[in-house]
Amino acid sequence: MGIFISLEIVFLAMLTYCLFQLPAGIFSIFYHYASGKSSSRKADGLSIYYILGVELFLSVIFLLLYLIFSYLFINIGPFTSTIFPWVLVGIFLALSIASFFFYFRKGAGTELFISRKLANRISANAKNVKTSSDALVLGFTASIPELIFTFPLFAATAIVLANTTEVPRPLFVLLYIVIAISPLFFYHHLFHTGHNLAEIQRSRVKNETFYRIAICIGFLLLALTMFNLGFYYG
Amino acid sequence: MDSTLEKNIARELKIDLKGIGVPEGAAVSFVDNIIADTKKALKGKNVVTEKDLTRIVAREAKKYNPDLAYVYKNRDKII
Numbered sequence: 001m002g003i004f005i006s007l008e009i010v011f012l013a014m015l016t017y018c019l020f021q022l023p024a025g026i027f028s029i030f031y032h033y034a035s036g037k038s039s040s041r042k043a044d045g046l047s048i049y050y051i052l053g054v055e056l057f058l059s060v061i062f063l064l065l066y067l068i069f070s071y072l073f074i075n076i077g078p079f080t081s082t083i084f085p086w087v088l089v090g091i092f093l094a095l096s097i098a099s100f101f102f103y104f105r106k107g108a109g110t111e112l113f114i115s116r117k118l119a120n121r122i123s124a125n126a127k128n129v130k131t132s133s134d135a136l137v138l139g140f141t142a143s144i145p146e147l148i149f150t151f152p153l154f155a156a157t158a159i160v161l162a163n164t165t166e167v168p169r170p171l172f173v174l175l176y177i178v179i180a181i182s183p184l185f186f187y188h189h190l191f192h193t194g195h196n197l198a199e200i201q202r203s204r205v206k207n208e209t210f211y212r213i214a215i216c217i218g219f220l221l222l223a224l225t226m227f228n229l230g231f232y233y234g
Numbered sequence: 235m236d237s238t239l240e241k242n243i244a245r246e247l248k249i250d251l252k253g254i255g256v257p258e259g260a261a262v263s264f265v266d267n268i269i270a271d272t273k274k275a276l277k278g279k280n281v282v283t284e285k286d287l288t289r290i291v292a293r294e295a296k297k298y299n300p301d302l303a304y305v306y307k308n309r310d311k312i313i
Contacts, residue, residue, distance in 0.1 A: 036253030109311025196254035198301035
């Protein structure tokens with residue numbers, strides 16, 4: 001697999017992941033209530049553990065998938081010569097349609113597709129974060145409900161790394177780490193520089209259509225890239 | 235409005251006000267005024283649902299701080 005196409009897949013997959021709203025939404029709730037119940041300084045301290053928790057989850061998922069795909073492609077041959085690119089084309093096409101119509105619920109606010117009972121449970125947990133371990137666990141579990149949309153993104157990244165020998169893998173891992181959690185640092189910066197939950201939430205509501213379209217396009221571009229891989233390299 | 239409910243609403247409003255950066259002195263004054271206005275708005279109503287109460291508190295809060303009203307009304311619509 002060529003270096004440019006490998007970089008393209010990792011970059012696209014992680015950019016698309018950045019557009020998903022659950023970890024950022026949970027972060028907004030958690031930071032607002034942490035600074036409301038104690039202080040901004042404590043909220044700042046806890047937010048680092050939240051981001052660490054999210055990163056830990058991404059690392060665990062990535063490592064598991066990397067091990068599975070490395071083993072798989074040693075035994076069955078290179079990724080591009082298998083049926084996998086075509087399976088991923090189908091999955092990404094389906095997700096592009098599903099994310100456009102179903103990721104955000106209809107109505108006011110930025111309610112997501114997850115059940116209201118689960119959303120209320122997550123909100124309640126986010127509102128009651130007191131210690132760094134609470135924040136770490138909250139961060140670790142923040143991305144789990146969205147796995148139905150984001151799992152193929154992690155799979156595509158792991159497949160690329162399992163099949164690439166031309167570029168140092170640490171470069172890809174760095175891309176994966178930095179891009180995936182950059183929205184959380186952005187939200188942290190917004191809160192830290194004086195923006196409050198109302199301003200941030202109004203901005204999220206205003207940009208909901210943008211997120212919806214951008215996620216759809218991200219999945220479509222990934223489908224096209226996988227199609228090229230399967231067609232030209234397979 | 236019974237005293238437990240009043241205390242819960244006051245606590246939530248104080249947390250929201252501190253979270254959006256309102257100083258403590260102003261926050262205490264806002265909360266007292268919002269609770270008083272909410273009680274006036276609820277006079278004569280026999281049955282009030284949780285959604286009605288949230289809507290009324292947010293409406294009264296908007297007079298003192300629009301950001302507080304927005305956060306209070308939309309706190310369950312973030313995720």
